[in-house]
Amino acid sequence: MLRARQQSGAATLLGAMVSLLIMTIVMFFISNVTISDSVASVAYVRAARSFNAAEAGVDAIIAQLNADKTNNPASMTYLCSSGYVKSSSGTACQNSSADAGNAYVVAATSLSDAALQYTATLTRTNTNGPITIASTGGFSGCLSSGCTRQQVTTQIALAKFFPASPSDAISTTGPINLNGSGCVQNTSGTGYAIRAGSSVGSTNNLNGSSCTANNGNGTFGASDAFDANLGYMSSVAPATMPDNSGNSYPYFQQMFGRTPNDVWAVKDGTSLPNDSDGTVTAGKIYWLTGAIDLQGGVYGTASSPVIIIVNGSLTMRGNTTINGLLFVWGASDISGNVTVNGSIMDDGAFNKSTGNMTVIYDPNIVSNASNIKGQFTKTAGSWKDF
Numbered sequence: 020m021l022r023a024r025q026q027s028g029a030a031t032l033l034g035a036m037v038s039l040l041i042m043t044i045v046m047f048f049i050s051n052v053t054i055s056d057s058v059a060s061v062a063y064v065r066a067a068r069s070f071n072a073a074e075a076g077v078d079a080i081i082a083q084l085n086a087d088k089t090n091n092p093a094s095m096t097y098l099c100s101s102g103y104v105k106s107s108s109g110t111a112c113q114n115s116s117a118d119a120g121n122a123y124v125v126a127a128t129s130l131s132d133a134a135l136q137y138t139a140t141l142t143r144t145n146t147n148g149p150i151t152i153a154s155t156g157g158f159s160g161c162l163s164s165g166c167t168r169q170q171v172t173t174q175i176a177l178a179k180f181f182p183a184s185p186s187d188a189i190s191t192t193g194p195i196n197l198n199g200s201g202c203v204q205n206t207s208g209t210g211y212a213i214r215a216g217s218s219v220g221s222t223n224n225l226n227g228s229s230c231t232a233n234n235g236n237g238t239f240g241a242s243d244a245f246d247a248n249l250g251y252m253s254s255v256a257p258a259t260m261p262d263n264s265g266n267s268y269p270y271f272q273q274m275f276g277r278t279p280n281d282v283w284a285v286k287d288g289t290s291l292p293n294d295s296d297g298t299v300t301a302g303k304i305y306w307l308t309g310a311i312d313l314q315g316g317v318y319g320t321a322s323s324p325v326i327i328i329v330n331g332s333l334t335m336r337g338n339t340t341i342n343g344l345l346f347v348w349g350a351s352d353i354s355g356n357v358t359v360n361g362s363i364m365d366d367g368a369f370n371k372s373t374g375n376m377t378v379i380y381d382p383n384i385v386s387n388a389s390n391i392k393g394q395f396t397k398t399a400g401s402w403k404d405f
Contacts, residue, residue, distance in 0.1 A: 072156025
């Protein structure tokens with residue numbers, strides 16, 4: 020009887036020990052799983068925050084590009100005047116295709132959450148093509164080590180504000196009269212040197228060559244043309260701006276693809292500042308009202324042209340150069356040494372009386388002008404985060 024009780028007690032003890040062992044093993048595995056889950060959770064959070072930092076880097080670069088384009092288009096942080104990205108190695112912009120191999124590396128930059136940073140590389144192989152941004156995000160001090168890092172790559176492109184642009188060196192809804200020496204050229208392969216909605220006089224037509232090859236005299240490119248459709252597009256200028264008359268302005272809207280109110284809303288000024296080299300007015304839009312008399316100066320540059328809209332009459336005298344687009348809602352009279360690289364549009368009559376005028380349609384300047392007020396945005400389908 021005693022022996023049976025002893026055997027029963029031993030079995031109970033053994034069972035208890037086995038149960039304790041099983042519980043220990045279970046607790047060990049539960050602890051390991053908990054630790055693993057905790058580690059995984061921390062890693063997930065770190066990866067997510069690093070990814071957010073990389074995204075924030077892309078957004079910060081786009082914001083800087085758009086701020087520069089609005090406030091300082093002649094000297095952008097990341098771009099050469101040619102449109103290629105700068106080299107962060109300190110090599111000066113060559114403003115040629117040689118810059119296509121440049122890469123701008125944004126140094127490690129802290130975010131509002133000081134624990135996070137991003138660094139990025141910008142490249143662009145074509146002046147009018149997309150900019151590629153590769154942004155790496157992570158925790159401070161970890162961007163170049165074995166810490167958790169995340170990278171995103173995307174392309175951005177400039178969305179034009181002006182969906183349309185002129186195709187002629189000079190176009191008018193009314194007559195054009197050219198006297199004295201001067202040259203009008205459009206050898207772009209599209210549009211005309213001169214296109215008028217009424218009569219064209221004294222063009223000294225010498226098609227097929229260039230202003231330079233003919234000592235700055237003649238009309239070159241597609242021959243001058245009478246286009247009755249332009250005459251039908253003539254309209255009276257808005258009496259006040261913004262315009263609430265309900266009138267339509269077909270010639271203006273064909274040239275710019277925007278209404279007068281659209282352009283008025285984004286103008287940079289209602290008077291033209293003094294400018295001797297084009298940098299003050301580069302990349303800007305000016306809406307001038309009344310009888311305007313330009314007596315010299317350089318307005319806009321080839322890479323950052325100007326758009327000048329005159330709601331009234333225009334007289335240009337002295338040595339005046341405009342790199343960009345000139346639109347006049349009234350009569351124009353040229354009596355000085357005037358050069359326009361881009362395009363002149365006149366919803367009225369255009370007269371060149373004396374002096375030496377040169378108007379050269381430059382498709383690159385016209386394209387750059389149509390980019391004024393445009394914004395860089397992400398290109399659909401270009402985002403990669405793996």
